[in-house]
Amino acid sequence: MDERIHEHARILTDWSADIGAGDNVVMIVENGAHELAVAVAEQVGQRNGNLLTKYTSGEIDRAYLRAHEGEFDSDPAHALSLYENADVVLSLNAGHNTNAWTDIPHDTKQAYDTATQAVREARLDTDWVKTIHPTRALAQQAGMAYETYQDFVYDAIIRDWEGLATEMDRLKRRLDAGSEVAIQTAAGTDVTMSIEDRLAVNSAATVRYDSHNLPSGEVFTAPTDTDGTVVFDVPLTYYGERLERATLTFEDGRVVDYAGDNEDVLAEILTTDDGAKRLGELGIGMNRGIDRFTNNILFDEKMGDTVHMALGRAYEACLPDDQTGNQSAVHVDMIADMSTDATIEIDGEIIQRNGTFRWEEEFDAA
Template sequence: MTDQRWAQLADHIATRLEVTADSRVSIFVNDAAALPGAHALIQAVTRRGAAVQTVYTSEFAEADALAAYDLDQLAAPAPVERAAMEWSTVHVSLRAMLWPEADTSSIVDLPQRLAALRTAKGVVSTLRWQGTRWAVVRVPTPDWAARINVPAETLLNEFFAGALDDWDANRERWQPVADALTNGAEVTITSADTDLTLGIAGRRGVLFAGDANLPDGEVATAPIDNQVDGHITFAGTAIFAGQVFEDLRLDFAAGQVVDVRATRGAEVARALIDTDEGSHRVGELGIGVSSAVRQWTGDLFIDEKILGTVHLALGRAYPECGGVNQSSLHWDIVKDLRSGAPGGGGTLAIDGTPVVDRGHVVWPGLS
């Protein structure tokens, strides 16, 4: 029997995205593991009278494409995906968590090819956030759970808890953090391997509470483009663009990445950062505030919501935060500030007032 929580999630998405009989809804699905969510969503929007189209956006052949296609082919956005996005007034992407299995290490010019592919995906993403009411749903899979030695049921339960949370109550609890970012001038992130300062004066703190990303739970802003200085280390393993990165360290000066180091993935990281002019800068600073999501997974989309984490996104800024940085890249990279995390616990403060202090959440109402 299908888990009834999928139907609850579909109704939540359709309500939040204001689906009506006049809506044109596109649904992207990347793997069979996400089909229960897709089927429930198709039913939910059809019952509201909306037109709906579903596109299978498979990722399994991306390694073959990276090996076979030239840079121009890789940088060309998928025409069916682009057409679907241009047709839509509402869009939902259901993205199953897929661990990278293909060995791409022998591909000639892999970093440049990977950056070209991200450019193509960035065109479609820009059409999504500029032209539709949208949501992206990150669906856990048994395979991913096995890779990180966590029971699949644990990941699925946290997924639903973080997607079907009490969003009205959360908005009330999290708003003071957003207000502090709006009214603040500077954020500092410090730990044994990190010392980073980000200017935020004049930018806006925005809540992400169940509307666009599921699971959800973050407060974000857009740092001043030339006011990010110092270094930050993202200890441990993270997955992005089908690649594995370990112990990634970024050095910043006057807002730009000036040095990249990593135990694994440094060359690929440098190529992604060189995607375009805007990808050298931080488009987003986010603070995870969800107490429903606790398990560190290595998946950036999930981990950035965990209470006690912080993340930077290189590249495109959210205009609602007052950001102006433009790029085809939006790469969220998450640092765990909790006690016991790789690299040890750390501190994030807004104008000297801690939100997370030495791995413990100390902001009133969050812990």
Template sequence: LAEYEDFVFQAGLLHHDDPAAAWREVSQRQQRLVDYLNGKQELRFVTPQGTDLKLNVTDRIWINCDGHENFPDGEVFTGPIEDATEGTVAFSFPAVHGGREVEGAKLTFQHGKVVEASADKGEAFLIAMLDQDEGARILGEIAIGTNYSVTQYSKNTLFDEKIGGTFHAAVGSAYPETGGKNRSGLHWDMVCDLRQGGQIFVDGNLISENGRFLDPHWPK
């Protein structure tokens, strides 16, 4: 229990002498990243573990999650263009939904829609969720985790999607404030670790390697 207390304490930046000041700095660093991403067109995520995913985010709005809605917080997200996602993502951590776990989930997209889905464990459940309605095979959210005080997977999505050096993609419903249009009864966040050789490209430019941003003014 004490170990979990420390985990939560650090995730909320409560170990800082002035946690409010620490969160203000997080907000400023994330806002610089959001300002950069707004107006860009293409994101590409690549990992040695099998991910090569391209998304179009033209004219979509990036949101700075800096502790005002969730706590702990630490991510930036948007809704990708619904019919433009291409490639494969191999998720690093078990994907948890409704108390069920799917391990080794792998999704392949063509023209925005999941055309292949597999998993080492829970594959039938994964496919059933993707088949529940028209929007369930389309990405509603793409996000980058920016809380570097969260370092380990806990099977609690609220924490796991914030891990600094990861990204997460949610199949299903989009958040309208991003400009996302996809609608579904599903919104399922799945997390991919970038800390072992992963890269993020924006409009062809490398912005993150091994889970760390190249710009020192962005989250760290």
């Protein structure tokens, strides 16, 4: 086995998930992640965790969801109790065909997501971490040769997370102290949002910082009262559907207009529930180890010189105890390029221009 798989498993179970003796661990293995699963099982064993292994596959989901007739039962007890009694959930994403979901009707997906919201919330209530195992299908989606893609993935995952965490803390402190964020780009984004009383998360790929993706490398918060227009000029794949040039116009926090190359997909997302029309997240990518878009949100949203915003559910970690965030069955991230003719302001001060932060040497203060 590639030694990097073992190193990946060590980072996942130690730095990221912080697994200790007696932890009830659910490992969710996507079809294609078998090798990583073996390495992770070894690490969970060494830490004396209690391992239960789930399986996930777009093909199984597709077969099940397409065949299902009528209403989905709400939060089946076997799935709900599994996650309610789990301490840690490790999702090993992989995939043999990234388009396996393409022909599931959107209303079926939505109905299933809505019916199983409490199951999902129970899962998100654990110390969950999502990571990725490089497969040929993902290399193909990324437009890369398999071995090059493996290098890309491990370069993003196997790094000095403690050092990056320190860097990102600078931005977190600015956001925590701020009240309003304004973002402008050459592509047409011109938007403001409130971050008053919200907490930014230093997403350093460890549950100790409420950061749940490996790799990570972003700072994110839960905005409110969004006003203006956002042009998401980085394409993304949502359940097998390609979304390009999605443009959303907000008034008083809600989407009032939308456009894009695949408008019916946007419309389906926006009509899931009321919360799907509001932003649940603003994230600022700070992982310059990720050097290109690969059509995979787990990497793309972490890339330096980008911001992303998610329609739907807000993360609890961004909310002080007395506040509730945006509620929704969905959380759909979309990305905007900030590398040229773009600024991020906090309370009127430009904090990033063309991807460079104010505290960096190359920052252009004019």
